[in-house]
Amino acid sequence: MKIIIVENELYLAQSIASKLNEAGYETEIYSSIKETMNTNADIYLLSTNLPGQNTSPLITKFKDKIIILMVNYINNDTVGEPLRLGAKDYIVKPFMLEDLMRKIEHLKEYQALRKQTSLYQEYMQNLLKDIESNFDIKEITTPLVIETNYQRLIDKIVFEHVETTNTLLTFIPLGDKNWKEKIEQSSSASLLYITEVHVLKKTDRETLLEMLKNYDFILCSTSNLESDFNTITLNTDSKLYDQNEILTIDDYVKFIVNSFQYRFPDTELSKKLGISRKSLWEKRKKYGLFKKK
Numbered sequence: 001m002k003i004i005i006v007e008n009e010l011y012l013a014q015s016i017a018s019k020l021n022e023a024g025y026e027t028e029i030y031s032s033i034k035e036t037m038n039t040n041a042d043i044y045l046l047s048t049n050l051p052g053q054n055t056s057p058l059i060t061k062f063k064d065k066i067i068i069l070m071v072n073y074i075n076n077d078t079v080g081e082p083l084r085l086g087a088k089d090y091i092v093k094p095f096m097l098e099d100l101m102r103k104i105e106h107l108k109e110y111q112a113l114r115k116q117t118s119l120y121q122e123y124m125q126n127l128l129k130d131i132e133s134n135f136d137i138k139e140i141t142t143p144l145v146i147e148t149n150y151q152r153l154i155d156k157i158v159f160e161h162v163e164t165t166n167t168l169l170t171f172i173p174l175g176d177k178n179w180k181e182k183i184e185q186s187s188s189a190s191l192l193y194i195t196e197v198h199v200l201k202k203t204d205r206e207t208l209l210e211m212l213k214n215y216d217f218i219l220c221s222t223s224n225l226e227s228d229f230n231t232i233t234l235n236t237d238s239k240l241y242d243q244n245e246i247l248t249i250d251d252y253v254k255f256i257v258n259s260f261q262y263r264f265p266d267t268e269l270s271k272k273l274g275i276s277r278k279s280l281w282e283k284r285k286k287y288g289l290f291k292k293k
Helices: 010-022 056-061 076-085 097-128 151-165 179-185 202-214 249-260 266-273 277-287
Strands: 002-006 026-030 043-047 066-071 089-092 144-148 168-173 190-195 217-221 231-234
Touching: 002 010, 010 026, 010 097, 043 056, 043 097, 056 076, 066 076, 066 097, 076 089, 089 097, 097 151, 144 151, 151 168, 151 190, 151 217, 151 231, 168 179, 179 202, 190 202, 249 266, 249 277, 266 277
Parallel strands: 002 026, 002 043, 043 066, 066 089, 144 217, 144 231, 168 190, 190 217
Antiparallel strands: none
């Protein structure tokens, strides 16, 4: 990982570089904002005391990187405005090099977590993008039990809900043998999303419902679940094929027709399904699977 030090106090810059080199970082030292604009590094240690030089262009250009300000004193020009432009943190001179190292390690971890979270969000959005839902997430009031014939539908609704409300979410699949501990150790500020109720024995279901009286949650059940909590039912005819799920023949035919009817003509679609074109037409009529013009 490369760190660029932008500092006109040469002794300080060399001291910082020496410490960072010992820790395994590659370093470069610059005293000119103009020269630094043509660099590429993971982290920038930027002095705000560079006579006659404006640090704003550098911060704006590299705002997606880790920028730590090295300041002589704190005011809007040295800290407030640079942080608004995209700098991540600051440290006041004189400082202990150990304190600077701790800030660097902390911000590295924070940056990695942000990238990881962004990756998971993109993955989930792509995974759930083809699931159709007309449910208004504004109607969600927790705690809530949702009975459904398709868990992925509820996955989509829950993730849209927490994104819209900026809510912290804790996912607890009851197939995990440590589900009780996960519930007990969850943050009081977190919304619990609980799935796989069907794997629990009756006594464990009763234990779960008793425990949840003290928590905010959305519990997804693919079967009827008797409880004292507010319960709604959300089903769909547009289930997507899941390799962990055994579909009925009719559900499979509906899935294939819905997914591929605009890609293949009916002659080829019926052939791939192993049924006659007349049979395909009858199934279209039975399930309302007609092409939209």
